[in-house]
Amino acid sequence: xxxxxxxxxxxxxxxxxxxxxxxxxxxxxxxxxxxxxxxxxxxxxxxxxxxxxxxxxxxxxxxxxxxxxxxxxxxxxxxxxxxxxxxxxxxxxxxxxxxxxxxxxxxxxxxxxxxxxxxxxxxxxxxxxxxxxxxxxxxxxxxxxxxxxxxxxxxxxxxxxxxxxxxxxxxxxxxxxxxxxxxxxxxxxxxxxxxxxxxxxxxxxxxxxxxxxxxxxxxxxxxxxxxxxxxxxxxxxxxxxxxxxxxxxxxxxxxxxxxxxxxxxxxxxxxxxxxxxxxxxxxxxxxxxxxxxxxxxxxxxxxxxxxx
Amino acid sequence: xxxxxxxxxxxxxxxxxxxxxxxxxxxxxxxxxxxxxxxxxxxxxxxxxxxxxxxxxxxxxxxxxxxxxxxxxxxxxxxxxxxxxxxxxxxxxxxxxxxxxxxxxxxxxxxxxxxxxxxxxxxxxxxxxxxxxxxxxxxxxxxxxxxxxxxxxxxxxxxxxxxxxxxxxxxxxxxxxxxxxxxxxxxxxxxxxxxxxxxxxxxxxxxxxxxxxxxxxxxxxxxxxxxxxxxxxxxxxxxxxxxxxxxxxxxxxxxxxxxxxxxxxxxxxxxxxxxxxxxxxxxxxxxxxxxxxxxxxxxxxxxxxxxxxxxxxxxxxxxxxxxxxxxxxxxxxxxxxxxxxxxxxxxxxxxxxxxxxxxxxxxxxxxxxxxxxxxxxxxxxxxxxxxxxxxxxxxxxxxxxxxxxxxxxxxxxxxxxxxxxxxxxxxxxxxxxxxxxxxxxxxxxxxxxxxxxxxxxxxxxxxxxxxxxxxxxxxxxxxxxxxxxxxxxxxxxxxxxxxxxxxxxxxxxxxxxxxxxxxxxxxxxxxxxxxxxxxxxxxxxxxxxxxxxxxxxxxxxxxxxxxxxxxxxxxxxxxxxxxxxxxxx
Numbered sequence: 075x076x077x078x079x080x081x082x083x084x085x086x087x088x089x090x091x092x093x094x095x096x097x098x099x100x101x102x103x104x105x106x107x108x109x110x111x112x113x114x115x116x117x118x119x120x121x122x123x124x125x126x127x128x129x130x131x132x133x134x135x136x137x138x139x140x141x142x143x144x145x146x147x148x149x150x151x152x153x154x155x156x157x158x159x160x161x162x163x164x165x166x167x168x169x170x171x172x173x174x175x176x177x178x179x180x181x182x183x184x185x186x187x188x189x190x191x192x193x194x195x196x197x198x199x200x201x202x203x204x205x206x207x208x209x210x211x212x213x214x215x216x217x218x219x220x221x222x223x224x225x226x227x228x229x230x231x232x233x234x235x236x237x238x239x240x241x242x243x244x245x246x247x248x249x250x251x252x253x254x255x256x257x258x259x260x261x262x263x264x265x266x267x268x269x270x271x272x273x274x275x276x277x278x279x280x281x282x283x284x285x286x287x288x289x290x291x292x293x294x295x296x297x298x299x300x301x302x303x304x305x306x307x308x309x310x311x312x313x314x315x316x317x318x319x320x321x322x323x324x325x326x327x328x329x330x331x332x333x334x335x336x337x338x339x340x341x342x343x344x345x346x347x348x349x350x351x352x353x354x355x356x357x358x359x360x361x362x363x364x365x366x367x368x369x370x371x372x373x374x375x376x377x378x379x380x381x382x
Numbered sequence: 383x384x385x386x387x388x389x390x391x392x393x394x395x396x397x398x399x400x401x402x403x404x405x406x407x408x409x410x411x412x413x414x415x416x417x418x419x420x421x422x423x424x425x426x427x428x429x430x431x432x433x434x435x436x437x438x439x440x441x442x443x444x445x446x447x448x449x450x451x452x453x454x455x456x457x458x459x460x461x462x463x464x465x466x467x468x469x470x471x472x473x474x475x476x477x478x479x480x481x482x483x484x485x486x487x488x489x490x491x492x493x494x495x496x497x498x499x500x501x502x503x504x505x506x507x508x509x510x511x512x513x514x515x516x517x518x519x520x521x522x523x524x525x526x527x528x529x530x531x532x533x534x535x536x537x538x539x540x541x542x543x544x545x546x547x548x549x550x551x552x553x554x555x556x557x558x559x560x561x562x563x564x565x566x567x568x569x570x571x572x573x574x575x576x577x578x579x580x581x582x583x584x585x586x587x588x589x590x591x592x593x594x595x596x597x598x599x600x601x602x603x604x605x606x607x608x609x610x611x612x613x614x615x616x617x618x619x620x621x622x623x624x625x626x627x628x629x630x631x632x633x634x635x636x637x638x639x640x641x642x643x644x645x646x647x648x649x650x651x652x653x654x655x656x657x658x659x660x661x662x663x664x665x666x667x668x669x670x671x672x673x674x675x676x677x678x679x680x681x682x683x684x685x686x687x688x689x690x691x692x693x694x695x696x697x698x699x700x701x702x703x704x705x706x707x708x709x710x711x712x713x714x715x716x717x718x719x720x721x722x723x724x725x726x727x728x729x730x731x732x733x734x735x736x737x738x739x740x741x742x743x744x745x746x747x748x749x750x751x752x753x754x755x756x757x758x759x760x761x762x763x764x765x766x767x768x769x770x771x772x773x774x775x776x777x778x779x780x781x782x783x784x785x786x787x788x789x790x791x792x793x794x795x796x797x798x799x800x801x802x803x804x805x806x807x808x809x810x811x812x813x814x815x816x817x818x819x820x821x822x823x824x825x826x827x828x829x830x831x832x833x834x835x836x837x838x839x840x841x842x843x844x845x846x847x848x849x850x851x852x853x854x855x856x857x858x859x860x861x862x863x864x865x866x867x868x869x870x871x872x873x874x875x876x877x878x879x880x881x882x883x884x885x886x887x888x889x890x891x892x893x894x895x896x897x898x899x900x901x902x903x904x905x906x907x908x909x910x911x912x913x914x915x916x917x918x919x920x921x922x923x924x925x926x927x928x929x930x931x932x933x934x935x936x937x938x939x940x941x942x943x944x945x946x947x948x949x950x951x952x953x954x955x956x957x958x959x960x961x962x963x964x965x966x967x
Contacts, residue, residue: 100846102565151478152627161643220679230683233470233669234646327672332476332644336672340476345846 076362083358084140087351088133098149098345099125123149136351146348150341155352158337163356166322166333168238169256170360172249173318173325176257177264178311184261185268186295186303189276200265208262213324216255220328223251235331252325260314267310271303278302301375308375312368316361457945463662467964469943472677472690473668476644481626483554483609486567488692488954491605493647493668495956497541498607498632501532501551502598506947509955510719510771510869513602517546517633527593527904534584538656540610541631551586552578553611562621571600593902595909596872603867604956607632635661635960645670655960662963674698681938682709687964688939688946691718691953693863696935699759705938715936716948717761721769721866724757724823726814727877727927732858734812734836739804741925745785747797747834748827748930757823758933765932766921767878771869773900773913775921783922797834809835815857816840817848824861827930867954871900871913878926890924942966 099119120126124135139146145155181204188200207215223229231248238245275281276299284294323335334353341349372379477490482498485491502521505512515521518532538546558566559575574597577589590597600606610631616622630638633656636649650665669686671677674694678701680686689695696718697705705713726744728735735741750764764786768774780786784793801807814831816824821842828838838859843851852860866873875897880889896916903909920926935953939946945962 095844095847095850097846100849158643217673217675220676224679224683228683230680230685233680233685234642234667235644328676330645330669330671330673330676332642332670337644343844 076366079362080355080358084137084351084355085133087354088136088347089129091345091347091350092129094345097125098123098347101344102149136348140355145352148341148346148349150344150346150349155348158349159334159352159356162332162334162337164237165235165331166319166326166335167360169249169252169322169325169331169333170315170318172253173256173260173322174311174315176253177260177314177318180257180261181264182268182307185265185307186272188265188269189272190291190295192273201269204262204265206262207258210259211324212256212259213328215258216252216325216328219251219255231329233330248329249331252322252329252331255328256318256322256325260318264307264310264314268303268307271306272299275299275303304375305372308368308371312364315364319357319360461944463945463961463963464965465662465963466664468665468667469663469688469959469962469964470686471666471668471688472671472680472686472695473647474670474672474677474690474692474695476670477647479627480630480638480641480647481609481623482567482605482607483557483614483626484563484565484567484623486605488605491954491956492691493649494607494630494632495604495634496636496649496666496958496960497630497634497638498609499634499958500602500604500607500956501534502602504602504604504952504955506951506955506958509950509952513598516602517551517608521598523598523904525904527595527902528590529587530590530597531581531585531587534586535656536584538633539654540612540633541637541652541654542610542613543654544610544612546608546610546633547583548580548586549583550608550611552580553614554608555586555588557614557621563623565623567605568600568603571603571606593904595901595903595906596868596870599868599870600872604954605867607634607956635958636663636666639665657960661960663959666959678704681713681940684940687943689937691935691937693720693722695937696761697938701938702936711941713938713940715938716946717950718935718937718948718953719950720762720932720934720953721771721869722953723765723769723864723866723929723932724753724820724827724861725767725864725927725929726827726859726861728925729855729858729860730926731855734804734806734810735858737804738925739800740806740836741928743797743800743804743834744831744836745922745925745928746793746800747790748785748830748928749790750786750930751788753826753830753931754933757826758931761935762931762933765929766917767874767927767929768871768913768917768920769866769869769932771866772910773870773917775914775917785922794833801834801836806835809837811837811839812859813841813857814838814859814861815848815851816842816861817863818842818844820861820863823863823930827861830930865954871897871916878920890926893920893924893926 097120099116102119117126124132127135136146145159147154148158184200184204188197188204191197220230223231231251232244235248236244281294281298284298289298320335322331322333323339325331326333326336334357338350338353340346341353473489473493475489477485477493478487479485479490480494482491482494500516501518502513503516504510505514517534517538519535520533522531523529532551534546534548534551540546555572555575555578558569558572559578561569574590574592574594575588576591577587579587579589581587609626613625613629613631614621614623616624635652635655635657637652638647639650640646640648642648647668647670648665649667651661651663655661669680671680671686671690677686677689677695678697681689682704689697697715702715705715728741728744730736730741754760754762754764763770763777765777765780766775770777770780774780784796787793801809814824814828821840824840824842828840831838841857848860848862851857864874864877879894879897896912896919900909900913900916903912921929937948939948942965943962944965946957946959948957951957
């Protein structure tokens with residue numbers, strides 16, 4: 075099932091890019107518009123890049139390269155794409171994981187408490203805060219966070235991104251804010267879903283039985299309600315990782331993170347086909363892996379669902 | 383360390399006049415040279431053309447509420463340079479490569495300016511008027527204006543230890559004159575070179591096909607640094623860009639220490655720099671900051687000393703206000719002359735712009751002051767086809783001319799009259815092609831032109847599609863942001879002349895003749911007068927294009943950074959920071 079989907083992704087990316095007007099050769103020859111394209115130059119660069127070959131040949135060569143784990147070079151910088159990925163993927167991955175974690179850590183407690191204290195002041199406040207997160211775009215929240223850090227505390231995250239293994243303290247100081255900005259935005263839907271599911275679960279017969287047995291609220295929620303509530307929530311969280319990956323473009327731009335999001339957007343603007351195709355494929359693989367993880371989690375959460 | 387240096391310098395006698403900076407003072411003391419050591423310009427034979435130029439009035443910035451009153455804190459007499467410290471600069475985009483020989487993009491050059499040097503460079507203290515020696519200590523031009531001889535400095539080293547010589551400059555000129563590949567920056571600058579000779583190990587002679595008044599300006603253009611010939615040839619002696627793509631070896635005051643992709647470009651001091659005692663700084667770090675608000679936040683918090691230069695990174699009016707009001711005395715603003723122009727170019731082969739009256743109507747009706755206010759936050763200048771420079775129509779006259787002057791009532795009425803005369807009393811529709819990044823400005827122009835009945839349908843095109851289209855001359859009008867790196871008409875020749883240029887379908891022999899004449903006039907003062915006439919012809923008489931605004935911008939720096947030669951510098955002017963220092967921190 076995975077393989078045909080990935081193949082489909084490669085086909086789609088490949089052909090959609092070539093349908094778009096403008097090509098990398100013009101961008102290179104005019105040096106992004108700072109020069110003039112003369113006839114011979116364009117033809118020469120096109121031949122260099124292999125753009126003059128028939129489409130199916132270009133596609134075949136790329137796929138063959140992938141099979142040999144030769145990801146090719148960027149047309150814009152000339153650097154091997156493998157290097158770009160080694161540099162940028164860990165950043166995007168770290169951000170996506172922390173964002174998803176933040177959104178879950180905000181959403182589940184908020185959703186559960188909202189449900190248990192339904193229609194009280196706590197519930198209303200929680201829902202307002204939650205919807206707020208939905209209405210504020212993450213780039214605005216991000217910019218606002220930086221603005222307040224500078225004006226109220228005269229503090230700014232350390233310049234120059236460092237990985238978590240190089241300097242964990244500096245890394246956290248840099249990455250907690252984008253994770254918070256995007257995580258807050260994503261937590262809104264998740265909190266609402268949690269609240270709704272929780273309300274649904276709390277109405278069930280087995281919960282009523284637990285109440286009548288005299289169990290405390292905390293025990294009921296954690297031991298009986300939680301796992302049942304988590305199924306739809308986990309599904310949504312899995313989808314949200316994909317959203318977190320795409321939302322990272324904005325976070326990377328504002329918080330100066332050298333991730334895949336920004337690189338992908340630049341590559342699209344420059345029609346850097348090898349980079350676009352490879353990055354899209356990689357992102358598709360990540361999203362599919364996350365979905366696979368979600369499916370496995372189902373099995374753990376609900377013994378009635380079994381996969382071979 | 384800084385404290386020790388300050389005590390040591392206090393003990394030394396302050397220097398009176400700038401001494402030649404070859405004084406080899408030990409590094410622990412400040413050199414006896416004054417803060418801006420510029421070697422006296424030695425010239426042999428005919429004085430360089432630039433020295434004869436008469437000073438032209440500087441372009442006026444349109445008076446607007448955002449004009450800042452805080453004076454730029456110049457270095458005070460008696461102020462001593464301090465050694466040490468790292469200068470941190472914001473940079474908007476990750477450079478694709480660090481190879482300045484092949485890459486014309488300013489994204490690359492801004493981070494490599496401190497690493498490389500030129501044969502000649504624009505005087506950092508007067509960049510629009512004067513050219514001064516750099517790696518060449520003097521130069522001569524033959525009386526017929528065709529032969530240029532450069533005498534190069536001796537005892538200059540590349541940062542990998544090899545000696546610099548005429549071989550490097552000759553290789554540079556020859557390769558640019560006959561480019562072996564398409565990826566060579568601005569090779570067109572050297573198209574008129576017919577011969578390059580190495581006269582002796584430190585003298586290079588270039589012969590041009592015809593005199594070219596822009597030649598020295600091209601040689602000193604900031605994107606023409608000299609790169610090491612020994613690293614640009616492969617084992618067979620053929621040109622290769624592979625080495626310089628990953629290594630940056632220049633003769634300049636700073637060396638490349640580290641390039642962390644997407645994060646920063648880190649430079650460190652070059653202890654073997656040819657001017658002893660310089661640079662003062664230990665290093666320069668360029669941080670890649672794509673977002674404008676983030677850049678200002680980083681600046682404001684003090685993590686970044688100097689904001690970026692380039693489109694989309696200049697300070698917005700609210701940010702200018704913050705620096706002016708909240709950071710008075712601690713930070714300053716510097717005007718950057720971008721030499722950019724928003725211009726619409728007409729295709730006189732297609733309706734309705736085949737009629738001069740229609741073109742003149744657009745020229746008269748366009749409210750350039752409004753364009754400046756709305757599109758450039760009021761920061762910039764108005765002008766014709768040539769960016770206000772020693773080569774354009776005098777600015778003081780321009781602002782009084784019809785089309786430029788305020789109020790516009792008389793000119794707009796005249797414009798409507800011309801439209802009626804041309805047979806368009808009820809207006810007409812046409813397609814205006816616009817580059818995607820310039821869409822907002824294109825919409826402004828669309829609105830402006832509709833006031834006289836010219837109803838433009840905007841065709842917004844992504845960059846590569848736009849250039850495709852303009853090379854095919856598909857549409858009657860093309861709108862884009864243009865740049866004039868030297869301020870000389872040669873910068874815009876490709877848009878207006880008929881000789882094999884791709885953008886225009888103009889075949890006006892007078893235009894070609896004027897451009898040629900400006901190029902071939904040997905006396906610079908005369909060439910500048912002819913150039914002003916050319917500007918007038920293009921902008922006012924034939925209206926082959928209308929420039930709606932020349933937007934400028936501001937950058938900010940903390941006052942602890944001393945001796946920045948930024949005031950009035952151009953967007954493309956090289957900042958080498960060799961005599962810049964930081965106090966405090």
